[in-house]
Amino acid sequence: MATASVASHSAHDHDHDHEHKENFITKYIFTIDHKMIGKQFLVTGIFWALIGGFLSILFRLQLGFPDMDLTFLKPLLGGWIDDGGKLDPNFYLALVTMHGTIMVFFVLTAGLSGTFSNFLIPLQIGARDMASGFMNMLSYWFFFISGVIMFISLFLENGPAGGGWVVYPPLSALEQAIPGSGMGMTLWLIAMTFFIASSLLGGINYISTVINLRTKGMSFSRLPLTIWAFFLTAVIGLLSFPVLFAAALLLVFDRSFGTSFYLSDIYISGEGALPNTGGSPVLYQHLFWFLGHPEVYIVLLPALGITSEVIATNSRKPIFGYKAMIISMLGITILSFVVWAHHMFVSGMNPFLGSIFMFLTLIIAIPSAVKVFNYLTTLWRGNLIFTPGMLFSIGLVSFFISGGLTGIFLGNSAIDIQLHDTYFVVAHFHLVMGSASFFGLMAGVYHWFPKMFGRMMDARLGYVHFWLTFVGVYLVFFPMHYIGIAGFPRRYYSFTTYDFSSAYTDLNMFVSVAAIITFAAQFIFLFNFFYSMYRGRKASLNPWRSTTLEWTTPLHPGHGNWPGEIPAVYRWPYDYSKPGANEDFIPQTVPLSATPESNLPHEQELVKLEKEIIAEEGEVLVANESKES
């Protein structure tokens, strides 16, 4: 290992000298620099977040103001607004579907993992780049193609896919059942295929990079929790996305080649009986949720990793229970594969399975609880600095608690009978998955912006953005618990058909207004982001006085990250406010032998080992120099 990494270091050093010859295309478009790819994912993710958010505003208008005349949207939506100024119910479903798909996959999977796994893994483990820069580039461009296809589907005459983001067959298989299941669904499937390929390419890269390219001294027990989170996320993705591909492939067969994997005993009004027999729609649900549940952790774990890092740094305290955090993430990783059928308690599957999955589901709540307690203890007796990143991290913990607790209701199959597919579920997953992960993304952007662009984002705009968004999210999603308990079903175009759901028009209106304001508040962020990119205050090298490796790179790291040797690592990443130390943080690159005043007893013993490493390092340096001259 040692020799291999030495060899690759010097090879890379060599590349360096030619770096200036990069042109616009290789630098900004078909780049293989992980930092630029991370930024590509980020900007694309932001683009999709705007689209996804905008779609939700459209359907919130319908829900909050069902009598409103939407004729003014005609220039944009054309035939989907009828002559009376009403939104078409089919298009309502298409909006919901596209909103879900975009947010879950494009924004919170690609936008979050794609951005920060790419940007941070090499920087924080001390590597020149990803294991395969080329695959990494492909990963982005597959995502890009996927996005283009999905985008085109928005403009089809029959509309984009409309069967919900879970696209359950038979609805998604039968064009006769809903117009979105025609070309729109075809494009959805093609786009998702590209997306899966992109995720797998990215995931393989993240995993192999973390395993193979850690700098000297960076053992697994010294990895920042961000890296642990990205690593485990990639493992989950690698194991679950192929199953989604299988599910989608069988759906393609059913749609286009007359097979009956999911179809059976179907009669179409006005057309007659279809020949398919023997298929099972429930099979699709099993396959889908085998990805679907892990997916929620694919979305959430990176956010939790980012939060751990940001909270520790800005509390000026080690993250409490580093090992416990890793163990809970490992627990979540494993358990996330054995709880999927809690989405299917009333799908008609064997009730005995329901019992099993209820037990397994509530087990997964335990590591989640441990993480929350550890965050709280990290804040306890810290010395807290409320950077925007820190604010968003605290917000994340709040959402994680609120949404996680409602999971305990839903994971209980007896209670889920009533709550399943109501707004209670919508409230649950928007808090725990949607908002929590979104806040993780924001925390990450505010925290690592100086590393990405060498400039600071404006803190005060950040505060305003945080408070508007934090309050806004609660005002949007908290009320949904009430209407969920009252039994309002999800994916309803209108609630007035039923007596039991005809109340709460006022609350729905309130939610819609809150949603619009929250959405508008994101423009403060957009402004701050793009303005600071060019005109922000110049950042110092380590603006948050953080311990991790990325802050030892130059302000604008080139391709290869460190101009000279990659620094070695001598300690874990959480030496904040160590008793006896001069400063309230000790970077990972500071040898233990240099800090006798603050070493703990067991660390004092490691000093000897460390001296050997440093000596070896010296030899390598000398050897390299003689080679080059």
Add this chain to the structure above:
Amino acid sequence: MYGFLIAVGVLFLLSIIWMVYRIQTLVSVVKGSDKKIASSSNKVNAILFIVFLLAGGALMFWYSIKEFDNYTLPLASEHGAVTDNLFWITMAVTGVVFIITHILLFWFPYKYQYDEKRTATFYPDNNKLEVIWTIVPAFVLALLVIGGWKAWSDITAPAPENSEVVELMGYQFAWEVRYPGMDNVLGNYDYRLINEVNNMSGVDFSDKNALDDFSSPVVYIPKGEPVLFKIRARDVLHSVFAPHMRLKMDAVPGMPTRFWFTPTLTTEEMRVELGNDEFDYEIACTEICGRGHFSMKKIIKVVTPEEFKKWKAEQKPYIVNNPALVENLSVELKELADITISEHK
């Protein structure tokens, strides 16, 4: 017009943001506060957390109490009492956790906000604490699960022999209701026999159990007796949701499902209880099924067992309304059918 107004609004908003932004950057540069580790905003943010805690908490309690009767649905089934109970127990347990964790989460930022003179406590781990907060939640969750498991097993146990059977078939976008008639056995069906003129559910009349089957525009069921819903779908997924019965089960093409329950209050009784003469039990669809997903309404009428018997005896089987259905049957079955028809004349 709207477009113009929106554009003006957006421009206006942007220019305000721009101005505020410029002014405060200049101010902070003048004050030199951009050099400090924690600016004066630190205190403001810390206080805002407390404000949020108090205001948010107050709002939550106020609304939850004020609206209690509106968001809790009246209950009309036996098992529903059990699941409601579980719901509120879980609410109590998680509610306490919710409140305590949030008090800590927002109070710590205030208490431990940055102070140059202080250093944070170096407190990297404590295995005892970790063990405690692994085991306590595990124990509490285990209790909750056991309650849920018991209820779930009872609810999903096979229906009692004497249950009144009702078949609900979902299609785009309505429910077709079929009763088994006096023999209490539903006749076979086959989706290939569906015919939208006179055989919506594809009943197979060559099965003699089908001869007395009848359809109804409303789901009639007796109070106090077990009722078994046999559920299926003929085109896409649907889901039977009877909110007042705390009942939900997907309707799956090709895979019949079921749910049994015992209603506890007749529609009349519920009307009196709620003081609402218009009240009706409703069935909604809760699995996305297309354009009309939000409008697959069916009414359930819960009546006394006597009324139910009487109602049932009055209903006319499919074949009485539509003798053509049995034209092509074998001689033997035709005789049986003729008997049924004459009985209902």
